[in-house]
Amino acid sequence: MEPESSKAAGRMKFKAMELERLVRSEALSGCQQVKNVETQILMAPAGGLVGMAVTEGEATRALRTTILNASAAIVDKFNRVIQLLSTATRDPNSSGSSPGAGAGESSSPELGISKLTLISNTGSPTPSSPTLSSCPTPHSSSEIRSECSHAISTQVTGTNSFDSDEDTLPSPDRRDPASDLDKRKSDKKRRKFLPKCETRQRVVWTGDGGNEPVPPDDGYTWRKYGQKDIKETQFPRSYYRCTHKNELGCPASKTVQRSDQDPDYYVVIYKGKHVCPMVERYIHVPADISNVITLAPVIPRQYFGVLGGEGQDRGVSNILLPGPSASNIECNAPIAAPPYPESTEIGANLRSTSVLHKPLIDSNVLRNLLGGIGDGSDDPRLLTVQDQPQPQSCVQQGAISITTSASETTPLSLEPGLLDTIFDESSEHLGCMYDFPVSHGEHGENSPSTTNATVSYSSTPPLPLSPSTDLAMMFSAGSDVPSPFNMTWMGGINCSVSQTRTYSSTCETGDEIYYEN
DNA sequence: AGAATTTGACCCTG
């Protein structure tokens, strides 16, 4: 009986191996295709994407952006598949099986290193499946490997090579000829280079116009341990490690460098994962933010996409390009947008284009609109245009814009940085949010003039925007928070998805407007 | 005084 069961087990094992090999092969070849697309886009004439952002039409640019975003999405999927496979092969129950690889496989998984690298380490890909090294890329930042290749690779003219002879100038004080001192020094200074580890790259938009000395806080405490002028870049790169490195042995570190092309941006590369808790230094944002929420202006869609810059094929755009390690490149921040108009309180959901005052919508009613708890009114959908204390009259002369907004706060227990997931989930919510038609009141006409589906989130540090969303982005901020970019979060991310429609209507004080949920 | 940052030197990798 034993031989039979072992036979069956062997067959199953073989099947599993075959399957895995197949998936790996598919994933890798698909990945290579994506990579090729990306390379072609990058190498395109007119200086690649960056140049095109300036010279080509909006449509072309949008198309290219779409392709790039699609690449990112695909690669992300691949990575997930690969990660799943790796997890599966890590299963202690199937230990020793090391499907498809034997010895080579077992060595890599616990490192949690880049998903795609994992594959290349398996040692026995199918003959047709390209190895990682066979995925050529001239662009290091979007390497298929996401090992510690700190490829900010901004490229701008101008050289700061003035420090090149630094090493050749020995400091007399430090260059003690005493050999034991030298020895001690060299022992002390022996580099503790970490093994290749996972990096996550992030582009942070500060919108500060280059004035802020440091990029926004990301919730962890860091100790700066170095700064370096990087060749052919305008701004130095700063090196940080977790403050708790010594006491808790937290291995996390990061490098931060301001983008040459747009000083509003920082490129932050994270290395290692925190084993220390995030310090709760932030104001808590209540789950129900409808009372305090401020609607910041919608950032027009055209400000999403690839960064503009010099006509280089390895400019900042390179940072943003979704390479095979796209899941590690978490965002595609908005291009610097023109000054935003003033934000409007959500209490002023009825917004007039022609009068100065803001008719109010009771926040309880608003909550009802949002599917919240009722306030005991007969019909929560009924809104009555009310006068504000001042100014005196609520008579709307001519058309007014009625902006309705529904939102849903989705507490997501995610670690910072998992933007893709957040927006994946967001879009699901969008599905249910999309329809909340407004029927007009007794007076005037209601016709949707604009519809903006918006995703808003509140976070500190500011979360980068998703490149894949086709939604206009709206930031929300509490009234006690001065800027949409200074919103707060602790641990999770309160992600609100909302749709805003603007209607034109004519109404007067006392008019009733029905909102249908 | 202790923590954090700055900065030149040192070390490692390609």
Add this chain to the structure above:
DNA sequence: CAGGGTCAAATTCT
């Protein structure tokens, strides 16, 4: 050997 990452003394900040 150049470039970039890290170390650690010196300096600044709190």
